[in-house]
Amino acid sequence: MAISTSLSLLLPPSRKHLHINNNSHFPLISIKPPQNFSSKLSLTTPFNKPFTVYSRRNTFHSKRVECLSSSEESGGGASSESIKGPVIVGSAITVVFAVMNRVLYKLALVPMKEYPFFLAQFTTFGYVGIYFSILFARYCAGLVTKEMLSLPKSSFVLIGILEALGLAAGMSAGAMLPGPAIPILSQTFLVWQLLLSTVILGRKYTFNQIVGCLLVAVGVVVAVTSGSDEGQLLSNIDIIWPGLMIASSAFQAGASIIKEFVFIDAAKRLKGKPLDIFVVNSFGSGFQALFVLLFMPFLSNMKGIPFAELPSYLRSGAACFLNIGGNVTGCEGAPLLPLLFIFSNMAFNIALLNLVKISSAVIASLAATLAVPIAIYVLALPLPYLPEGSSLSPFFLFGSVILVLGLILYNLPQFSRQDPDNI
Numbered sequence: 408m409a410i411s412t413s414l415s416l417l418l419p420p421s422r423k424h425l426h427i428n429n430n431s432h433f434p435l436i437s438i439k440p441p442q443n444f445s446s447k448l449s450l451t452t453p454f455n456k457p458f459t460v461y462s463r464r465n466t467f468h469s470k471r472v473e474c475l476s477s478s479e480e481s482g483g484g485a486s487s488e489s490i491k492g493p494v495i496v497g498s499a500i501t502v503v504f505a506v507m508n509r510v511l512y513k514l515a516l517v518p519m520k521e522y523p524f525f526l527a528q529f530t531t532f533g534y535v536g537i538y539f540s541i542l543f544a545r546y547c548a549g550l551v552t553k554e555m556l557s558l559p560k561s562s563f564v565l566i567g568i569l570e571a572l573g574l575a576a577g578m579s580a581g582a583m584l585p586g587p588a589i590p591i592l593s594q595t596f597l598v599w600q601l602l603l604s605t606v607i608l609g610r611k612y613t614f615n616q617i618v619g620c621l622l623v624a625v626g627v628v629v630a631v632t633s634g635s636d637e638g639q640l641l642s643n644i645d646i647i648w649p650g651l652m653i654a655s656s657a658f659q660a661g662a663s664i665i666k667e668f669v670f671i672d673a674a675k676r677l678k679g680k681p682l683d684i685f686v687v688n689s690f691g692s693g694f695q696a697l698f699v700l701l702f703m704p705f706l707s708n709m710k711g712i713p714f715a716e717l718p719s720y721l722r723s724g725a726a727c728f729l730n731i732g733g734n735v736t737g738c739e740g741a742p743l744l745p746l747l748f749i750f751s752n753m754a755f756n757i758a759l760l761n762l763v764k765i766s767s768a769v770i771a772s773l774a775a776t777l778a779v780p781i782a783i784y785v786l787a788l789p790l791p792y793l794p795e796g797s798s799l800s801p802f803f804l805f806g807s808v809i810l811v812l813g814l815i816l817y818n819l820p821q822f823s824r825q826d827p828d829n830i
Contacts, residue, residue: 497762498774504755505778508748510785515748517792518727518741524710525724528699530749535696537753538689551683558676560690562669566662567694573658575702578709580652584644590631590779592652594624597776599660600769607664608671610767615819620769622813623776630780630806663768666691670764684760740792773814780807 519526545551581589597620604610666687673682699706704714712720726732730741762771780803789796 494762494766494770497758497765498770501755501758501762501771501774502778502781504751504758505775506782506785507751508755509778509782510790511744511748511751513786514740514790514792515745518730518738518744519724521737522720522724522727524707524712525721525728526745526748528721529724529728530752531692531699532696533749534692534753534756535689538685538692542683542685542689545683545685551686552677552680554677554680555673555683555686558669558673558682558686560694562665562672563687563690564694566665566669566691567696567698569658569662569665570691570695571698571702573655573662574699575706575709576651576655576658578706580648580655582709582711583648584652587632588644588649589652591628592649593656594627594776595653596656596660597621597624597769597772599657600664600772603657603661603664604667604767604769607668616817619813619815619817619819620773622816623773623810624813626806626808626810626813627776627779628806629809630783630803632802632806660768660772662691663763663772666760667763667768681764684757684764688757688760744792773817777810777814780810 515526516523542551546556580592584592601612601617601620605612669687670682674680703717707714707717707720726735727738728741728745730738759771759775762774783803784799786793787797787799
């Protein structure tokens with residue numbers, strides 16, 4: 408046992424003292440074998456020599472003595488702080504890249520306004536090559552092991568299916584729903600995450616955390632609608648389309664929870680060694696691209712592009728993306744703006760997955776959700792290629808305040824659970 412206040416043991420014939428704050432001496436006797444073997448005491452011979460035990464009459468109340476069994480335990484009080492620090496930093500980085508991702512996507516659509524489907528498929532399939540290239544480089548550097556690559560692929564297949572289904576359902580519903588209804592219905596993503604993490608991961612949430620997540624969703628709805636007439640949004644709309652958008656959120660939430668499960672399961676299989684995030688990114692994006700390819704005829708029709716005309720559409724989209732060719736018009740800003748969006752989108756995906764790894768899928772979603780009103784505010788400002796700007800109603804500020812209050816309420820239980828003795 409290691410004693411954190413430098414206890415010294417008194418054993419005959421030599422005396423040692425307990426020093427606390429260098430001003431008090433408490434002679435003690437140990438029932439352990441002597442650490443100083445010069446005393447010639449045998450473990451088998453009874454200890455029958457004269458000795459004296461000193462004690463102090465008055466007790467002390469303000470001194471604290473901790474007996475710790477290992478050096479790891481001595482850092483136990485700071486372990487929550489050491490974990491909280493990376494989570495806060497990771498959340499801040501995720502928010503920054505999430506804002507950049509939304510703003511740059513809007514800017515990228517300035518030259519690619521006729522080819523949003525091409526941009527979506529380019530990122531889906533392009534990331535497969537980029538992620539696997541990074542994974543190979545990290546494997547050669549020894550950061551990724553064979554054990555990581557040999558993890559069961561069934562979870563990655565499920566991630567790919569869920570993300571592809573989420574994309575297909577979202578595109579189908581998005582084509583039939585009014586614009587303001589889409590971000591409102593998408594806020595069911597947080598609710599699905601709470602439910603699925605409880606069922607799949609066995610997580611338990613406090614009342615404050617549940618209410619906090621709901622406030623975040625309500626805040627986004629208020630900020631995004633900004634005083635629109637929500638009561639008329641879904642009038643004359645078949646109920647199947649809002650239901651499909653909610654199902655899309657459920658698929659995407661399920662994929663995020665499975666990713667968190669992969670990290671938890673890998674920690675057991677790898678005997679505590681953390682799984683490299685590019686293993687999850689690479690195989691997850693690979694299977695997603697595979698199932699998106701299978702759904703391609705359906706997806707292109709949902710975007711108003713007949714499957715027979717898809718090759719011609721993709722060629723025209725590539726020419727606009729590269730901004731080459733004599734007959735390319737209306738693509739000013741390419742390829743710089745689309746490339747900036749691709750960089751920010753990739754950085755956001757990596758930061759988001761890293762936050763899932765070090766915290767949870769729900770916290771990662773809360774960080775990404777916080778970026779929504781921030782991005783709306785930035786997009787309301789005059790920007791290059793979007794110089795007109797726009798004004799925001801008081802509902803935007805009100806919704807943002809609700810969102811921040813929800814985030815604070817969600818994190819309150821983490822402070823209340825701390826032991827006051829560790830302060």
